Amino acid sequence: MKQVAESAWPDEVHALLRSAGVRQVAIVPDAGHARLIKLCEKDKAMRVVRLTTEEEGVALLAGAWLGGEKGVLLMQSSGVGNCINMLTLPIACQFPLLMLVTMRGDHGEFNPAQIPMGNATQDVFEAMGVIVKRADAPGDVAEMVSGALRLAFNTYRPVALLIGQRVSGAKDFRKLSQSVPQ
Amino acid sequence: MSKQIGKRLRRREVVKELLAARGGLLVVAGLGAPAWDITSAGDHELNFPLWGAMGGGAMLGLGLALAQPKKNVLVLTGDGEMLMGLGALATIAVQGPRNLSIVVLDNERYGETGQQETHTGHGVNLAGMAKAAGIAQTLMVRTQAELARLKKRVYAGEGALFAQVKVDPEKLPLVLPPRDGSLLKNRFRAALLGPGAAHQ
Numbered sequence: 001m002k003q004v005a006e007s008a009w010p011d012e013v014h015a016l017l018r019s020a021g022v023r024q025v026a027i028v029p030d031a032g033h034a035r036l037i038k039l040c041e042k043d044k045a046m047r048v049v050r051l052t053t054e055e056e057g058v059a060l061l062a063g064a065w066l067g068g069e070k071g072v073l074l075m076q077s078s079g080v081g082n083c084i085n086m087l088t089l090p091i092a093c094q095f096p097l098l099m100l101v102t103m104r105g106d107h108g109e110f111n112p113a114q115i116p117m118g119n120a121t122q123d124v125f126e127a128m129g130v131i132v133k134r135a136d137a138p139g140d141v142a143e144m145v146s147g148a149l150r151l152a153f154n155t156y157r158p159v160a161l162l163i164g165q166r167v168s169g170a171k172d173f174r175k176l177s178q179s180v181p182q
Numbered sequence: 183m184s185k186q187i188g189k190r191l192r193r194r195e196v197v198k199e200l201l202a203a204r205g206g207l208l209v210v211a212g213l214g215a216p217a218w219d220i221t222s223a224g225d226h227e228l229n230f231p232l233w234g235a236m237g238g239g240a241m242l243g244l245g246l247a248l249a250q251p252k253k254n255v256l257v258l259t260g261d262g263e264m265l266m267g268l269g270a271l272a273t274i275a276v277q278g279p280r281n282l283s284i285v286v287l288d289n290e291r292y293g294e295t296g297q298q299e300t301h302t303g304h305g306v307n308l309a310g311m312a313k314a315a316g317i318a319q320t321l322m323v324r325t326q327a328e329l330a331r332l333k334k335r336v337y338a339g340e341g342a343l344f345a346q347v348k349v350d351p352e353k354l355p356l357v358l359p360p361r362d363g364s365l366l367k368n369r370f371r372a373a374l375l376g377p378g379a380a381h382q
Contacts, residue, residue, distance in 0.1 A: 024248060047248060049277060052269030059238030059267075063210070063245025066230060066367060068375045068382070071245070088234040089242070093363030 009167070010035035012142035013100070014043070017072055020149050022098075024049060024064045024071035026057030032102030032168030033074045054079030055086035061097055062089045070153060073099045077106070077121040077162070078114065087128045090158040097158040098149055099130075106165035107136075110173045125160050136164035190350040191329065193287045197258060198223045200285070200333055207337070208246060208374065212239035212259030214294040215354075216287055220258060222357040227373035230366055231359040237266030240284050244274050247282035250374070254281050254339050261288040261302045261346075268311065274342055275316035283336045283343040284312075289351040297351065312344035323347040 013036055017025075025040040025048045027033070040046045051057050057073040064071045080101060090097040104111075105118015125132045131151060135144040144161050152159040197219040201209065210230045211217040216239075217231035230246075232239060243257035264286045274282065290303030302308060313320040323332050323345055332345050360366055371379040 024245060049244075049248070049273065052272055055238065056241045056267070056270055056273055059235060059241035060245035062238075063242035063247075064249045065245075066242070066370055066374075067208075067246040067249025068371070068379065069245075069249035086235050086238050089232075089238060089363075092234065093367045095367065 007138035007141075007167075009138050009141035010039060013145045014039040016142060016146055016149060018043060018045060020153070021070050022072050023047060023069045024061060025074065026051055026060050026071060027074045028054050028057070028076070028079050030074070030076035030102045030104075030168075031171065032076065032163060033100070036100075037074065054082045058083050058086040058089060058097065062093065062095045065095050070096070071098075073097065075099065075101055077101055077103045077118045080121045080124055080160075081117050084124065084128060087130060087158060091129050094156040095158070096152045096156050098152040099158065099160040100145065100148075100163065101160055102163045102168050103165045106170075108165060108170035110170060122162060128158075130158045130160050132160050132162060134162045134164060136166050138167050141167060190348055191324065191326070192352065193219055193289065193349040194222050194354060196287065196329060196347055196349060199329060200256065200258070200336060201226075204228075205337075206253055208250065208253050208255045210239055210243045210246065210255070210257045212236075212257070212263035214260060214263070215289075216258045216260055216263075217359055218354070218357045219287065221359040222354075225359055227369045229359065230370050233361055233363070236263055237270075239263055240267060240270040240274060243282055243284065244270070244277060244279065247279040248277065251279070251281055253374075254337060255279075255283070256336055257282070257284045259284070259286055260293070261286055261290060261300045261308065262292045264308055265301055265306075271312050271315040271317060271344070274344075275312075275318075278318065278342055280318075280341050281339045283341055283345070284317075285332070285336070285345045285347060287349050288346050289349050291351045293351065293353070297353070302346075307346070309344060309346040312346075317342050317344045319343040321345045 061071040105114035135141045148161040211220045239259040247255040
């Protein structure tokens with residue numbers, strides 16, 4: 001299988017966020033976001049805020065915008081369910097909100113427990129009134145982030161970009177169980 | 183259960199005292215009674231009362247405090263609202279913004295839904311949890327003298343600060359702020375950031 005983890009999309013996305021003036025980077029980590037998180041942590045113009053649950057990020061970034069700063073929420077699809085009621089904030093108050101969501105329970109999933117939330121992610125967002133876009137090839141991610149960024153901050157809306165499991169690669173638990181995890 | 187000696191502080195008086203001569207203080211209120219309380223003290227452009235998003239008050243205050251490090255930010259919320267977002271205590275402690283104060287008006291009740299009891303009437307100590315999370319300053323407030331000390335600290339900007347103020351579970355007339363979220367957001371931003379905020 002072609003190794004896609006080495007793709008340059010996290011670097012491109014970091015550059016886009018930086019030039020858009022994104023300052024607060026709210027995260028609950030996902031393996032698919034690991035490189036982007038590292039780049040944001042190294043960037044002195046950005047503050048990475050680790051959360052205990054994803055909904056904290058939705059509220060954090062509403063406060064950031066109230067104070068004149070832009071932010072982004074990085075999470076995996078499991079965290080989308082945690083956000084539902086908190087999405088009231090950007091919807092009722094028209095806060096811009098950019099969410100970059102790496103998918104689980106998607107292309108080539110191994111873990112049955114990832115399926116319910118992964119499969120429902122887009123529907124759940126859309127039921128709440130969030131605009132949802134998808135990127136399913138590494139080469140598309142930066143362009144889709146660029147569009148989602150402008151959509152969120154130019155039209156004052158919550159926008160989610162789902163980054164498919166074809167981009168980040170499905171975790172192979174069988175392989176992991178046969179080797180010492182790094 | 184701790185026995186109260188004398189009468190409990192009254193929430194509207196606590197809020198009125200904290201917001202008197204507020205200067206440039208930025209104020210966020212959790213949904214329900216705290217939103218009515220800050221409005222009772224006088225509707226203000228630099229108030230952001232929540233009408234929903236239960237559990238998000240403290241985190242919204244964190245985002246605001248990080249964006250505006252030179253302004254003091256006060257989050258006034260209820261015990262039920264705080265209990266729904268306890269993880270925020272850990273997140274705030276790790277960020278440690280000196281200009282953020284979280285003040286819980288603790289009536290030990292879900293006041294808007296029929297005065298059902300919350301955990302704080304059964305021994306759960308929010309100030310203790312905030313301290314254990316690592317928030318720099320934490321205090322329990324039961325008296326007028328302690329309230330005066332709290333007010334000084336809110337305006338000193340030497341936090342992060344978390345206070346649990348034990349208040350009377352009285353039912354009070356609702357004093358409603360505007361409920362259009364866009365209006366609340368836009369007037370807050372215009373007052374804080376100037377007219378250019380509408381073009382950001």
